[in-house]
Structures are given as structure tokens and as C-alpha cells.
Amino acid sequence: MRYLPKSPSERRGMLDAIGVATVEDLFKTIPEKFRLRDPLKLPGPLSETEIIQYFQARASENSRGYTSFLGAGVYNHLRSVVTDALIQRGEFLTSYTPYQAEISQGTLEAIFEFQTLICQLTGQEVANASMYDGSTALTEAVLMAERLTSRHTVLIARTVHPEYRQVLQTYAKHLGITIREIGFTASGQVDRAALTSESFNDVAAVVVQSPNFFGVIEEIPELAEVAHAGGALLVDGITEAVSLGIVRPPAEADIVAMECQSLGVAPSYGGPYVGVIATRDKFVRQLPGRLAGQAFDAEGRRGFVLTLATREQHIRREKATSNICTNEALFALAATIHMTLLGKAGLRELAEQNLAKARFARTELEKIPGVRRAFSGPIFNEFVLEFPRSIKLINRWLLDDKIIGPLAIGTAYPDLSKRGLFCVTETMPRAEIERLVASIKRILETTGSGESKS
């Protein structure tokens, strides 16, 4: 077997050196009745060629050839080949967590750079080395707020990604945390008046997302004021990191939980992604996850080390800030490389292109009779439109044109049926936007009488 570097004679030699007759002797501590007699019934073994064939076959059974207008937390953005060329280097790909700093300086310096870039993007003071993804980062940010305030209620906007809220629910259920949801207004933003009228007794955090699930940008400074007035912290989730190229960063938020998938990480059917938490310096001891800090050796040479490790599970065990051990390091590195490639000007231009593309698409779609803007608030690259027919129906027709249409948000928001969430990034050619518009126009015209496709 090509992954095993031993010849039969070497195996024999090693068994002799150990002093046993057969390898079976080494498994004697496993009670005989539990030792398998027969090989497992598994597919394979496959050669490299066959493995590739298997996966190529699977790859042809998905959405190749379709144009997708989906976003909702997972975004199609450009990715440079430089990123993969670098993260595929064995010294990055196959290296371990940098607990032994002297031979992990590459990883540690890159983490330090990641932490810095995230602070610069989000307007916060300190960031960690990554969490699993945006949804779990948001949950951990809430738990952090709970520890910091010693309060146990959370006010969360319904405009936060539904699956993010579900994850919080799963974790919060057994930690004695009460969750109350706050609705939204016609602008598509969280209802600030409703929020202000809530009782803030025992409220640890107000949790929002910006741009939110509907693509609308929230009024972060005003929300921070309301939260702080009530003695709570403001936690802001960000699913579309590219928005920070043009949208004002949430500097007034106390804790930011961001998903960095937009920054050089493939959609890959949901993962692996890169979550991160950024916050104020004063909260750093409650920040979960690894942290890389600057340090010096006896000769005065600068290096980097994992630091403040006493927050973490391997030291604090049951009193740790989190149980996180493995994180998303390789893809945080990908995001770091991507951010440095884009640079200041590139990120700005990228964000501006997204703004332009989304606006163009929305304008053209709104020209279709019967199609209306669902919310009035400012958007980045996602928007919700209301249609005269069900989104599921429209999408079924769109598939015939090899278009994957908007996300029907009526399932997650029963009060918002017939509304679709579109995402249009810099990768969407104008011709495809125009094709989408033409298709929808045609679909609405031909199904206008209420007939549905059988």
C-alpha cells in the first residue's frame, strides 16, 4: 500500500526486535471476542487514478453549468491561484498546531498577521486565530458576553441568519441562557424602537448582523448606544467579509463574530470556512480560541508564540473559555494570503464592484412588472425582492434555463412568502444578470394566469 513505507521484511525485522512472533500478539489486550476475524466490508482499495475517477464522477453530478444567485452566508468571490499554491506547500498543509514555537514560526507569524488584518477590517482591537465558522463564532461571542456581564439573557435580531440563530439555540439551551427575538421594520433592519422598549434586566448582549440576512446594513452606532444604555454588550455578526471593503466597520460593537469565507475560501458545500472573533483589548481574557503574540528570545530576536493559553481547554479544562481545540488555521491562512493579495486598493475596488453589480441587478429586476423591493434599507451585495408568484415556482422554471435563482426566504420567515434573497458579486457577468432578468420576465408572463408547471 503506497502510504505505508515498510517492506514485508522490515515488518518482520521490527516484530523480531520487539520480540513477538506475529503482529496479532500486539493486540492481545483486546479481548478475543472483540477482535475482528474478517476484513471490514469497505469499498476499495482504489488506486490514485480510480480515486480521481470516483470524485470526478461525483463532481459531474452537481451544479456544473448552472449560474447561481445564491448568497445567504456563502459567497462566490474571486480567488487567486496564488493562495492555493501557497497553502498547498507541505510546510503549511501538513504542519501541526504551533505549540512548539521554535519550529512553527511560519504559522505563528501568519496568525499574527491574520489577527492584525481582522482588527484593521473590523475596527476592533484584538482578534483570535480563528473559530470554526461564523455561526459558531457568533455563539461563542454570545457566551463571551454572558461571562463578561454575568447576565443570562440575549436579545437577538430576527435579521440574523436563521441557521446562526439555530446554532445559538442549541448551545444556549443547557447553559441557562434565555433568548428573545427582536423583529424588523420596513427598512429590513432590526426594529430599534422595539429593542429600546425591551427590558434590559439581565440582558448580556444585543446580537445583530450587518449586513444582515436580508442584505441590509444595520445602524451599528445607534444599536450600540441602546445596548450600552441597558448595560448590555453589542455583538455584531458579519457573514460577508468583503462588505468591510466599503461599509463602515462596526467599531462601536463590543464583540464582532465574522465569517471570512468570502476572503479566498471556496464555497465547498458549507465548509471548511473561517470564523473569527474580534473585540476590545479589555475583554481579551474572555476571548476563546488561540492567540498568537509577539515574543523575544534570549538573543533579542523577535518571534511569535501562542499566548494567554490559560484561557484554553488544555490548561483550564472545565473552566475554559471554550472547548475549542482544532480551529480553521489553514483557511485562516488562505484568508490572510487573500487579504494581502487584495491589499487596500484591491479590497476597496472589489467591494465597489459588488455594490455596482448588485445595484445593476436589482434595478433591472425591479423593472419587471410585479416585482418589488422588499426592504428600503441600504444594501451591499444582497437584496430581497417580492414577486407575484412563489419563489419555489419561479426557481423551478429558472432551472430549465440553468439558473439557480434566489433563496426563498418564506421557509425561515413565514411572514415573508414570495420573497427571494439574491446575491450578486463581482463574479457575475452582466450577460448572466441580463439573462436572469429575461428569464424571470418570461416566467412571470407565461405563468401570470396562475397555472403552475406540472
Next chain:
Amino acid sequence: MYPADFRYSKEHEWVKVEGSTGTVGITDYAQSELGDVVFVELPKIGTQLKAGQSIGTIESVKAVSEVYCPVSGEVTAVNDALSNSPEKINQEPHTGGWLIKLKLANPGEASALMDAAAYTAYVDAKAKEHSA
């Protein structure tokens, strides 16, 4: 080595009683076991503590130690100098590295703890255990 006017707990905390005020810290043995202190978490002034209750934690790079109050009382002062200079706990565990001062609930309580001689013997026995 261990001040004669202090009393000592099994968890390696010391208390110095002066009238109805108690000063609490950790012993030289405790600081050497812990290693270089990097951070100290102390209670707020006004906190009511019972004997055996946790005061907070002391962190080194590789470990965290819970500190237990050897006597009962109300916190009247905390050693603010420790936030900038946590190393005082290593350098002056019995003087400059004090942790909190208490208004003692029961000034007689401390006499139930070990005196300097008993604590020295206790620590010597522990040291032998470790090198065995």
C-alpha cells in the same frame, strides 16, 4: 523563611492578622510551584468571602491556580500593583505580593490554621514526596 506572625492553609495561602484586619497572599512554596506569574484575577472590594471560598485565580504561562480564602471576611482592599507587576507574587510573596485585605468576620478563626513551624514541616514533607 515563613514569617512567624502569619498563619498558613493547606492550600498554601497565608493570612496576617492585625486586629480585625487580615491580609492574604500565597506562600513562597506556592509561587515556586506555579512559576512566573503573568496574571492575577482578584475579587471586587466589598465581596463577602467565607473560609475556603475562591478569591480568584493566579495564572502562570502554563497553569492556573485557584486561590482560596483561608478565613472569612469582607474584602476591603486589593493589591492593584499586581495588574502591572504580577511578578511581585514571585519576588515578594509574603510582602509586596499580597493579594487582598479583609475585614475579618472572626479574628480568632486564623488560629485554627498552621503556624510557621507546622507549615514549614508540611512543605518539607511535600517537597520530599515530589522528588521521591
Next chain:
Amino acid sequence: MSEILKTEPESSELESGKITKARRHVSQNEGLIFEKSAPGKRGIELPPLDVPAVDAASELGRQHVRAEVEGFPEVSEIEVIRHFTRLSTWNYAIDLGMYPLGSCTMKYNPRVNEFVARLDGLASEHPYQPIELSQGVLRILSDLQKCLLEITGMDAVTLEPVAGAQGELAGLLMIRACLEARGNPRKKVLIPDSAHGTNPASVVIAGYEVQNIKSNARGQLDTDHLREFVTEDVAALMLTNPTTLGVFEERIAEIADILHQRGALLYMDGANMNALAGVTRPGDFGVDVMHLNLHKTFSTPHGGGGPGAGPVVVKKILEPYLPVPVVVEKEPGKFALDSHRPKSIGRVRAYCGNFGVLLRALAYTLAYGPGIRQATEDAVVNANYLRKKLEGVFDLPYPLPSLHEVVFSDARQKKHGVNTMDIAKRLIDYGFHPYTTAFPLIVPGALMIEPTESESREECDLFVEAMRAIADEAEKNPELVKTAPHSTRVGRLDEVAAARKPVLRWRP
């Protein structure tokens, strides 16, 4: 940034043990990327906009527009390549040599796995696209599920948790849901004092209390006294098997019985599956729920700390509680994601898990097929070989038979003032990554060594040679060991100062 050239230590110091595996070599210096930044440079050029440009301030409102990202680097493509390439050369990696890290299972990360993960049609898929257009993705997940169930002997599986720790949490939440359905979720989870730190941390998040139980004198679970500990308040025992000492818990079936008789469940931490795959199945010896670390046994790359995946396999009684969504095969060849599971513990992550990692694990499993047993056997042979060769040299506190890892202690070397961390640092000069020093807690001064099946006899022999040389140095020249490493770009870094006054980001 210039670096001061220091006089190099005498080569004889470094080669006192005649280091065979490694030699010093010039590596490039490199500062932080921010230090190379200058206005006007960029690494990516975008295609031109084919729609009308918009003015951000008019579109969003001035209050929503940011100033430029202050301090964000401005560098060219070549500088990015050089920067990160140089950084990479400062790392050790599996591709370079053995990581004897106990409990981490640092095995070869097959390259074909990287290739297939990047295929267009796999890397490009969106988790919300129509199910009819995701059949290839879902079949990969379904095939992986079948393999994991076959390997572990369990009944059902969730692929959603993205790390072992998250798998632990999901497993514990399922236990809670199951016991709650029976009328009483109970209060505590028993954890041996030899456990990995994520175990107690996960227990707390699941809303349970940790009860530590002492291992017996042999470093195993104290089965004789287990009955006393399993009260009506105990929901589960969280056991690692083989233990973190690398020893199989021979009485595991009895342990499972004791728990089951009292209505409690047996959770197995599957981090050490590399000793069991193809040889025995946890489902056969009474385990109710177990997580797997795909970045350990299943070869997915560590990548400097992640990503991982922590699927959880369960017995039928826990199936109703699996997190949503669950990958199902509705009819042969037609796959779907089932989110309508009323008893589910809920969602532990958005979307459905680390697909890219799961895919790699399947590629690994397909490469071996039923021959996966050979990998397990080789891993166990390697560990026992190292044990045999180092037994006389290092103290072996728990002399029970080892499976895939062995734990020594630094007791002998301590006599000369040299501890496990010193030995570990000196091992770096010999061209290896250190073994695990931080746990298990029941062995003070532990040297936890797991070679995995990816190591050749040659690499094993080099490791033995290095460890023996260091043991010798510990006796004859302890200072050399205590001040190691001597050959790295930086020496031991002042972690105390770094923790007292943390500097966690660059500032101009």
C-alpha cells in the same frame, strides 16, 4: 528590518550526539507583511466592471461608508509569494519528517485528497443549491457515512461537527436528550483524570458537571470501584480507548455493562481510533456514542491547527437525537438532507459540516478499503518498536502493553535537572518535532509518543538514536539540553513577558 548576525555556537555543541537526521541550512529572513507595504502596490488586479459604477456614499448614505482600511498592506504578487514561502520554510511538517506527537496521529496527508477536494463541481458547490443539483456531494457524504459505520460498528452518524471537541459536545447533547426523554437528564459526567482537556470543557458546555475519577495504579479506569461512582446522577462516562497511555481498556465490556445497568451511557473519545480501525469495533464492545477525529485517524491535513471534522457515530437509541440536517438515502442512489427531525438536538453549525474535510477522509478510506487494518497494524508495530528500543533509557511508569502510542516519563533525566520539555526542545536540534509533553496529567513529566504507520523503519531508528543521544546528554551535559534548541531561527521565546504584556497585533 535587519537581523544581527550572531556568532554561531560551536558545531561540536550541536553535534555532540552526532546528529544524523538534520543539518543547519540558511533560511531567509522575513518581516511582517505590513512592513513591506507601500502605497500603490497591489497583488490582485480585477477584471473591469461591466455594469455602471455607483457612488457608495449616495447609495449607502455617507454614514455607512468607511474610510480606507488603515494599515491594510499594499504589496505585489511576488512579494506575497516570497513572504509566505519564506514563512513556510520556518515550519516543521509531516512532509519533512516524523511528528511523534501522542494522541495527534500525525500521519501522511495524501495529495490526491487535496486534488479531489479542489475539483470544480465539488469545491464550487453552495449548500443551499437544489438537492437535485447536489446528488454528487450528498453521495460522497453518504458513502463516507457507510464507511464510518462499518469501521466503528455503530448504527447512525452525523457528519456535522467540525472538530473533535464539537463532536464531543454534540455527543453529550444527544446523551442528554436521550436521558431527558426517559424522564431525567441527570447531572454529572464521569471523566478519568487521564483525559484530554476538551472532554471536561465540552461537558460543561453541555450543561453537566464534571466528576473526575482517578485512574488505578495501572493507569486504567478503576473498574473495581466504578459501580460506586455510577449513581443515579451520572449521565455518562467519557472514556478514551485506548487510553491516553496507549493501553486498551480490557474491561471495557464490563464498564459498559455497569453503566447500562444504571441507565447511564458510554461515550468513547475516538481520538485513538488509529489503534483500532480494522482490528476491533467500538460498537461491538458496548460504546453508545463516539466521535472521530478525521484530522487524526483519517489523514485530513492539520494545516497548522485546523480544519478538522468530528463526526459522531451512535447506537440506534441515540439516532433520533442526531443534529440536523442528516444525510439520507431516500431510495437507492437518491440522496437528501433531512431536517425534519423533531427530536434532534438541533443544529451545531450552519450548513452541513466541513464538506471539504469529509471528502478528503472518504478519499483516504477508499485508498485503503478493507486493507485499512494494515495501517493500524503498522502504527502499533511502530509504537511497540520505539517502546522496546527506549525502554531501558526512559522511565516507563505504566508498563502495560502499548497499542499505537507509548508514554514515558522524565523521571530518570530529572535527576540531572533535565525535564520533558528540555528533552523535547533538544529533539528539535536532532531534526524532529517534539512529542507531546502536556498530558496525560497522570504522568508528571510525560513523554507521549505516537509514531503512526506513516513512519518508515529508518525514521523510527533515527528517532531512537536521537532520543538515546539526548538521554546521554542529559546525564553528561545537561546544560546543552536545558538550553535547547540551538539550531532554530529563534531560541526559546520569553512566554512570560508575552503573557504579561500581550502584543497581539501589528501597529504602524
